[in-house]
Amino acid sequence: MYQVNTKEIKSYPIEWNKIFGNSNKLIVEVGFGGGELLVNLAQHNNNYNYIGIETSLTSCHKIKKKIFQNNLNNVQIILEDAKFALREFFSDNSINKVIVNFPCPWPKSKHAKNRLFDEKFIDTLSSVLEVDGELILTTDIFWYASDVKEKFLNNGCFEVKNISEINQLPFKTRYEKKWENEGRKKYLLIAQKRCEKSIKRLLEGDFDLPHEKIKNVNFDKLQSLVGFKKSSKNKTIVIKDIYTKLDGSKYLVKVFSEDEGYIQSYFVNVIKMKEGWLVKLDDIAKAYRTPAVKEVVNTIAKEIEN
Numbered sequence: 521m522y523q524v525n526t527k528e529i530k531s532y533p534i535e536w537n538k539i540f541g542n543s544n545k546l547i548v549e550v551g552f553g554g555g556e557l558l559v560n561l562a563q564h565n566n567n568y569n570y571i572g573i574e575t576s577l578t579s580c581h582k583i584k585k586k587i588f589q590n591n592l593n594n595v596q597i598i599l600e601d602a603k604f605a606l607r608e609f610f611s612d613n614s615i616n617k618v619i620v621n622f623p624c625p626w627p628k629s630k631h632a633k634n635r636l637f638d639e640k641f642i643d644t645l646s647s648v649l650e651v652d653g654e655l656i657l658t659t660d661i662f663w664y665a666s667d668v669k670e671k672f673l674n675n676g677c678f679e680v681k682n683i684s685e686i687n688q689l690p691f692k693t694r695y696e697k698k699w700e701n702e703g704r705k706k707y708l709l710i711a712q713k714r715c716e717k718s719i720k721r722l723l724e725g726d727f728d729l730p731h732e733k734i735k736n737v738n739f740d741k742l743q744s745l746v747g748f749k750k751s752s753k754n755k756t757i758v759i760k761d762i763y764t765k766l767d768g769s770k771y772l773v774k775v776f777s778e779d780e781g782y783i784q785s786y787f788v789n790v791i792k793m794k795e796g797w798l799v800k801l802d803d804i805a806k807a808y809r810t811p812a813v814k815e816v817v818n819t820i821a822k823e824i825e826n
């Protein structure tokens with residue numbers, strides 16, 4: 521009820537006004553952790569709708585309890601990587617503010633690819649924020665704030681205010697308390713969007729369940745697909761395993777695929793029909809129908825056709 525089942529949505533971007541039942545402006549918090557800020561903001565100002573995005577299942581469970589206890593109807597949660605969620609679930613010019621508090625800095629250069637703020641994420645912000653909308657970042661690490669500032673300036677769509685030292689957030693978060701106890705400083709960076717920009721999404725267009733029909737299956741080729749790997753510029757496909765129904769009428773192919781750094785794991789069915797075989801994404805696969813997922817179904821069908 522407080523968490524949007526983003527894999528069950530019929531078309532993207534999500535129509536947030538239908539989910540909330542009003543067209544109030546949207547404020548998104550990325551990595552809300554304990555949810556202290558999001559819940560307090562929602563309690564104190566119900567002229568906005570609030571959306572929290574987290575990769576931690578535990579954080580999502582915890583905040584849902586708080587939303588329920590406080591009877592809030594202006595907060596929704598998404599369990600997903602924010603880099604994917606912001607780009608795929610929000611239309612151009614649809615978010616008033618994106619708030620990020622104390623993101624993990626991934627200080628070692630070999631881990632830099634894990635940092636939230638990369639070129640693509642900032643490009644996503646340049647599309648999904650309203651014109652004059654803001655990205656508000658608080659961090660305890662000055663070099664991190666400087667690095668993010670430079671990335672916003674390089675993007676060219678943002679006016680970036682000087683990094684300032686602050687005393688405290690409007691509502692203290694768990695990490696704010698933690699760093700305060702260690703005597704660390706807090707830095708605020710605000711980037712304001714100043715242009716109109718639209719970006720291409722992975723989940724645009726055709727929304728059919730990916731499927732292919734073939735006449736005959738070469739079972740040796742099917743079995744030898746385990747370990748198959750195919751990579752192109754934006755996509756990677758890896759076949760991990762194959763499970764067979766005892767009577768040989770159905771095969772489940774376990775796949776990992778990646779679109780522009782976004783990884784999914786799911787099953788593809790190879791099913792005996794009255795005539796021929798059907799290769800299709802498993803109904804309960806819980807995979808977004810991205811270009812890599814469509815290519816997986818297409819590739820398996822081509823590889824195993826006799």
Ligand SMILES: C[S@@+](CC[C@H](N)C(=O)[O-])C[C@H]1O[C@@H](n2cnc3c(N)ncnc32)[C@H](O)[C@@H]1O
Nearest residue numbers: 551552553574575576601602621622693694695
């Ligand atoms: C250091 S904690 C800060 C939590 C909270 N903002 C606070 O101030 O207490 C960073 C949080 O970001 C979440 N996170 C990390 N990468 C994320 C991503 N790509 N998308 C969404 N959440 C993410 C983590 O699960 C974690 O809860």
